[in-house]
Amino acid sequence: MIVRFGFVAMSVMLENASPSRTMTYATFSKLDDREAALRRLERIAEDNLRTTLRLMKHCVHHDVFVYRMTSKVIPLATHDALKGWNPYPPLEEAMAEIGRYAKEKGMRLSFHPDHFCVFSTPRPEVLAKSKEDLTYHVTMLEHMGLDESAAKCNIHVGGAYGDKAGSAERFVRQFRELEPRLRNRITLENDDKTFTVRETLGAAEAVHVPMVLDIHHHAVNDGGETDGTLYGDLWPRILRTWTGPDGQPLALPPKLHVSSPKSERDPRGHADLVEVGPLLRFLREIAGSTDRLDVMIEAKQKDAALLQLMADMRRLEAEGAGIRVIDGGSIEIT
DNA sequence: ACCTGTCAAGTCTGG
DNA sequence: CCAGACTTGACAGGT
Numbered sequence: 001m002i003v004r005f006g007f008v009a010m011s012v013m014l015e016n017a018s019p020s021r022t023m024t025y026a027t028f029s030k031l032d033d034r035e036a037a038l039r040r041l042e043r044i045a046e047d048n049l050r051t052t053l054r055l056m057k058h059c060v061h062h063d064v065f066v067y068r069m070t071s072k073v074i075p076l077a078t079h080d081a082l083k084g085w086n087p088y089p090p091l092e093e094a095m096a097e098i099g100r101y102a103k104e105k106g107m108r109l110s111f112h113p114d115h116f117c118v119f120s121t122p123r124p125e126v127l128a129k130s131k132e133d134l135t136y137h138v139t140m141l142e143h144m145g146l147d148e149s150a151a152k153c154n155i156h157v158g159g160a161y162g163d164k165a166g167s168a169e170r171f172v173r174q175f176r177e178l179e180p181r182l183r184n185r186i187t188l189e190n191d192d193k194t195f196t197v198r199e200t201l202g203a204a205e206a207v208h209v210p211m212v213l214d215i216h217h218h219a220v221n222d223g224g225e226t227d228g229t230l231y232g233d234l235w236p237r238i239l240r241t242w243t244g245p246d247g248q249p250l251a252l253p254p255k256l257h258v259s260s261p262k263s264e265r266d267p268r269g270h271a272d273l274v275e276v277g278p279l280l281r282f283l284r285e286i287a288g289s290t291d292r293l294d295v296m297i298e299a300k301q302k303d304a305a306l307l308q309l310m311a312d313m314r315r316l317e318a319e320g321a322g323i324r325v326i327d328g329g330s331i332e333i334t
Numbered sequence: 335a336c337c338t339g340t341c342a343a344g345t346c347t348g349g
Numbered sequence: 350c351c352a353g354a355c356t357t358g359a360c361a362g363g364t
Binding site: 335336337338339340341342343344345346347348349 | 350351352353354355356357358359360361362363364
Binding site: 010020021026269 | 357358359360
């Protein structure tokens with residue numbers, strides 16, 4: 001099994017490399033020339049896209065081909081007071097360049113809309129806002145020229161509202177009503193408080209989208225599953241969500257999210273780095289089940305955490321741990 | 335240059 | 350029923 005590693009949004013190694021620069025609405029609304037203010041937002045967005053491309057080159061330099069872009073590319077993109085603003089035309093070239101570079105280098109790009117994208121909500125206005133938010137992310141991928149087989153948006157099922165089963169059903173119902181353009185862009189991830197692996201998997205199967213397994217979320221919200229049910233039942237079903245109707249693997253390999261608990265006091269928080277031991281144990285358990293796997297590192301130290309993890313992998317390789325480090329961003333479990 | 339409070343958002347909890 | 354917690358990186362405004 002070939003495993004590629006990636007990281008999220010920003011680098012702690014590069015200087016002045018935030019892809020999430022912004023302007024608050026308070027500042028925007030104080031500017032008296034609205035058109036000029038909009039141009040300023042567009043300029044910030046363009047800078048964020050240039051920085052995103054710079055981060056992608058940084059990835060490739062380190063043999064990293066899995067990268068999640070920040071959701072905060074276009075400041076105030078979905079703000080209610082900016083309805084009617086079309087920020088995309090001036091950003092088209094910058095977005096196209098990102099897509100071209102990703103395809104040229106074989107990079108897997110993704111988005112993870114924040115927890116405000118909730119298709120289980122009972123509130124129509126929140127559902128409408130969720131559609132808007134997802135549309136924003138999908139529109140960017142479209143402008144990048146990355147089709148739905150190449151780039152996805154990962155979300156959670158959402159809130160439980162005191163009735164988890166009913167909320168899951170509402171998720172499925174409301175999700176099915178989405179335009180195919182949005183539906184076909186989704187992956188679903190188990191969360192750390194509410195929807196467990198089994199519950200998320202049920203929803204993913206019902207709406208026919210791939211499921212991303214977050215092993216840290218599972219550790220703190222396991223729904224009483226054992227290793228036996230995880231490896232014997234749930235994981236094979238998760239893998240099946242990454243195949244087409246013909247049973248053939250999708251273009252995108254299955255994806256895993258990995259992080260380590262921040263502390264005993266805050267077990268759900270993300271630590272600076274990722275512990276190599278538990279991750280490697282998991283990878284070994286599933287090594288025979290798929291040829292390829294992409295692992296998203298979600299650590300406070302971002303790219304530095306990925307580099308440290310790879311250094312740990314090299315050490316284990318030298319100790320004869322049955323892994324082969326292929327390059328700076330991928331390993332083979334043998 | 336640095337520090338503290340605020341911002342975005344929706345859900346959930348405590349009072 | 351409403352205020353505050355939660356989460357995160359960056360702004361905004363003060364020193």
